[in-house]
Amino acid sequence: MMKIEVLGTGCKKCVNTAEQISEAAESLHVEAEVEKVTDPAVIMRYGVMATPAVAIDGKLVHSGSVPDRETIEGWLRG
Amino acid sequence: MFEIFTVIADWLAYGMLGLEPASRLGAAVHFFIEDTTKIFALLVVMIYVIAMARASLDLERVRAYLHKRHRLAGYFFGSGFGAVTPFCSCSSIPLFLGFTSAGIPLGITMAFLLTSPVINEVAVVMLWGLLGWKFTLAYVAIGMAVGIIGGMLLDAMRAHRWLQDFAAKAYQQAQAAAPQGSDDSGEPVPAKRLTLGDRHAFARDELKEIVGRIWKWIFIGVGLGAGLHGFVPEGWFAANLGAGQWWSVPAAVVAGLPLYSNATGVIPVLESLIGKGLPVGTTLAFCMSTVAASLPEFTLLKQVMQWRLLATVFLILLINFTIMGWVFNGIAPWLSIGGA
Numbered sequence: 001m002m003k004i005e006v007l008g009t010g011c012k013k014c015v016n017t018a019e020q021i022s023e024a025a026e027s028l029h030v031e032a033e034v035e036k037v038t039d040p041a042v043i044m045r046y047g048v049m050a051t052p053a054v055a056i057d058g059k060l061v062h063s064g065s066v067p068d069r070e071t072i073e074g075w076l077r078g
Numbered sequence: 079m080f081e082i083f084t085v086i087a088d089w090l091a092y093g094m095l096g097l098e099p100a101s102r103l104g105a106a107v108h109f110f111i112e113d114t115t116k117i118f119a120l121l122v123v124m125i126y127v128i129a130m131a132r133a134s135l136d137l138e139r140v141r142a143y144l145h146k147r148h149r150l151a152g153y154f155f156g157s158g159f160g161a162v163t164p165f166c167s168c169s170s171i172p173l174f175l176g177f178t179s180a181g182i183p184l185g186i187t188m189a190f191l192l193t194s195p196v197i198n199e200v201a202v203v204m205l206w207g208l209l210g211w212k213f214t215l216a217y218v219a220i221g222m223a224v225g226i227i228g229g230m231l232l233d234a235m236r237a238h239r240w241l242q243d244f245a246a247k248a249y250q251q252a253q254a255a256a257p258q259g260s261d262d263s264g265e266p267v268p269a270k271r272l273t274l275g276d277r278h279a280f281a282r283d284e285l286k287e288i289v290g291r292i293w294k295w296i297f298i299g300v301g302l303g304a305g306l307h308g309f310v311p312e313g314w315f316a317a318n319l320g321a322g323q324w325w326s327v328p329a330a331v332v333a334g335l336p337l338y339s340n341a342t343g344v345i346p347v348l349e350s351l352i353g354k355g356l357p358v359g360t361t362l363a364f365c366m367s368t369v370a371a372s373l374p375e376f377t378l379l380k381q382v383m384q385w386r387l388l389a390t391v392f393l394i395l396l397i398n399f400t401i402m403g404w405v406f407n408g409i410a411p412w413l414s415i416g417g418a
Contacts, residue, residue: 009171009378040171040381041244049137049176050169 002032002076003058007043008051017052017066021076024069030076080116080207087112106308113300113346116207118293124203125288129281132162134272137173141180149183156186157225160193161218170375174382178245181252185233188391193225196370200292204345209352216406220362224370224398231394240387295343303346307353315356327403330360331396334367344368358410363403370395 004021008014018036025032037043046055050064056075087108091097097104140159147155170191177187197218205214238249272280344365351361376388383391 007172009381011169040175043172044175044179044244044248047176047179048172049141051172053172 002030002056002078004032004034004075005037005055006034007037007046007048007053007055007063009038009040009043011051013066014052017054020066020069021054021072024072025076028073028076032076083112083116083119086115102308104308106304109307109350110300110304113208113303113349114296117204117296117300117346118289120203120207121200121289121292122285124199125285126281128199129284130277133277133280135163137163137176141177141182144177144182144186145180149186152183152186153189153226153229154222156182156189156229157193157222160190160225161197161222163190163194170378171381174379175245175248178241178382179248179252181249181255183233184238184241184249185229185231187229188232189225189229191225192228192370192391192395193221195375196221196224196366200288200342201345204342208345208349213352213358216358217362217365220366220402220406221370224366224395224402227398228391228394232391235390237387237390240384240390242382242384245382292342296346299343299346303348303350306347306350310350310354313355315351315354324404326357326360327363327407328400330364330403331367331399334364335396357407359403359406359408362406363399366399366402367396370399 004025006014006018006021008017014036018034021032022034025034043051043053046053046060048060048063052066053063054061054067054075061075062071090111091104091108092099095107097107099105099108140163144152144155144159174187174191177190178184202214202218205217238246241249348361348365351364352358376392379388379391
C-alpha cells in the first residue's frame with residue numbers, strides 16, 4: 001500500500017491535487033492512502049518551496065503545480 | 079497603438095447601443111468597453127511573452143543566488159526577485175520557510191514577500207496601458223522601496239526573535255552552518271534546460287491559469303472605475319481630498335485596509351480616481367494598502383510568525399505607505415503625472 005502525502009497549506013490547488021490522485025488510484029485499482037499535510041513544520045522538513053507538492057512513502061516526487069494525469073498514473077504504477 | 083480600443087468603444091457604445099457621448103451612462107459604458115478590451119488584449123499578449131522568458135526561473139536558484147549576496151544587496155535583489163517571480167499567496171508559507179531554513183535573513187525574505195503581491199506582470203501591463211509609463215515606474219519604485227525598507231527595518235529590530243519556534247530554530251541552525259554572504263550554500267543548482275516547445279507549453283498553462291484567476295477581477299475593477307468615471311463630478315476629489323490636506327494620505331491608507339483586492343481589481347479604479355483629480359501619492363497609498371496589506375494573507379503568516387512580528391510587519395507597511403504617499407504628492411508636479 002502506497003502512502004501519498006499532498007503537501008500544502010490548504011489552497012484550492014492542493015485540494016484539487018489530492019482529489020486527482022485519489023481518483024486516479026481508484027480507476028487504476030491501486031491501493032493508496034492519500035493524506036493532506038498542512039503542518040508547515042513537516043512541509044519545511046521536505047524542503048518544499050512551492051506547493052502543492054507530493055511525497056510518496058516519504059520521498060518528494062513533485063512540487064509547485066497540480067500534477068497532470070499522466071504523471072500521477074506513472075507514480076501509481078510505480 | 080491603443081487608439082484602436084477607443085475606436086471599438088466609440089463604435090459599440092455610441093454606434094451600436096446609441097448612447098449619448100455627453101451622458102453619464104454613455105461615458106461609463108464607453109470607459110467600460112474601452113478598458114476591458116484593452117486590458118484583455120494586453121494581458122493575453124504580455125502574460126504569454128513574459129512566461130516564455132521566465133519558464134526557466136525557479137525558486138531554488140533564486141534562493142542560492144540570494145544567499146551569496148552581500149546583506150545590503152540582498153534586500154535589493156530579494157525585492158527584485160519578488161517582483162519578477164510569479165506568486166500565489168497559498169505558496170507564501172513554504173516559500174518563507176524555504177528561505178528561512180536556508181539561513182537567508184528574515185529581512186531579505188520579507189523584502190521578497192512584501193514586493194511580490196504588489197508588483198507582477200499583470201499590474202505593470204495594466205498600469206502601462208491605462209496610466210502611462212511614468213506612473214508605472216513610480217508604482218514599481220514604491221513597491222520595491224516598501225519591500226526593501228521594510229526588510230531592513232525588520233532586521234534592524236532583530237525581528238527573527240519573533241518567529242514561531244520551529245522556524246526560529248531552523249533559521250539559527252542554517253545561520254550557524256553557512257551565514258549570509260558566504261559562498262557555501264550547499265549543492266549548486268543547475269539551470270533547467272528548456273526547448274522552445276517546453277517554453278510554449280509553460281506559457282500556455284500560465285496564460286490559462288492567470289486569466290482564469292483574474293478575469294472576474296477585471297470586470298469588477300473596470301465596472302467600479304466606469305461608475306466613478308461616469309457619475310462622480312469632475313474635480314470632486316481635488317476639491318475634497320486634494321494634496322493640500324495632509325491627512326488625506328493616511329486616511330487613504332486606512333480606507334484601503336479593509337478592502338481586500340489584488341492589483342488587477344484596483345488599477346482600473348485608480349485610473350478613474352486620478353482622472354477625477356485625486357492626487358497621485360494619495361492614490362498610490364490607497365492602492366498599496368488595498369493590495370499589499372490584506373488581512374487574509376496576514377492570518378496565513380501566523381503559522382510561522384508570532385503575533386508580535388505580524389503586528390510589526392503590518393505597522394511598518396502602513397507607515398511606509400503613508401510616507402510614500404506624501405513623497406509622491408510632493409514630487410508629482412515634477413514628474414508631471416496625474417490629472418492635475
